[in-house]
Amino acid sequence: MKKILPLILLAFVGLFVMSCNNDDNVVGDGDTISLMQDATGTFNSGNGFLLSKGISIQSTDVVLVYRKEGNLWQQIPKTYYLDDVNGLPTNRELDYNFKFNTSDVNIETKANFNQGTQMTPAETAQYLTNQTFRIVLVPANAAGSKAKKAKADVDYSDYNAVVKYYNLDDSHVPITRVN
Structure with missing residues (x-):
């Protein structure tokens, strides 16, 4: 029995060691994953030149x-x-601007002229009709204790840098029609 007890103890400890995962290279705060979704819609006077998309963050x-x-x-x-x-x-x-809270993203156009009557048809088609927006949801503390370093590491104005930093797959982004 004295020879079997250390073997059982070793097997028991080995089971716990093998089941632990120390995946330190994963970016995230542990409770939120980065997500992307596309919203396509048309800005017009009927919707107040505002597109709204539901989110959950x-x-x-x-x-x-x-x-x-x-x-x-x-x-x-x-x-x-x-x-x-x-x-x-x-x-x-x-x-173009946007506002968000934990349940909605509102994308809007504002102008120093009347958007409904003072744009050419080509401008309306280019800037207001069937516009597609990519909404990227990211954890606020994406790098854990390295939050200050993370801000310096990511150029948020560069979409490709954001995709690379957060290791996002942008090949299958769901598209939602909004209005």
Whole structure:
């Protein structure tokens, strides 16, 4: 019995050692995973030039929003300076911005002119119709105790840097139609 007891103890300890996982290279705060989702919609006077998408995050988490321009993603907020066109106000500025809480992301356009009547059809198609936004949900304390270092390591305006840093798979992002 004295020879079997150390073997049983060794097997018992070995079981616990093998079941532990010390995966220190995973970015995250342990209670939130980074997620991406696309929202596509049209801004118009009927929706107050506002698109709303439901989300579910912790109160300490962060939302990043990017607007699709061709095959690229542009971080918002972003201001566009529209060309002067005869018959329309000069120095027109169109702003994309967003606000979020734990349950919603609201993406809006604001302008120093009437968006419903003072845009050309081409401008409306380019800036208001069927716009796609990529919403990236990330933990606020993504690097754990290295939070200050993480801010320096990630350029949040660079979509590809964010995807790489958070190890996100952007090949199968769900798309939701909003309005």
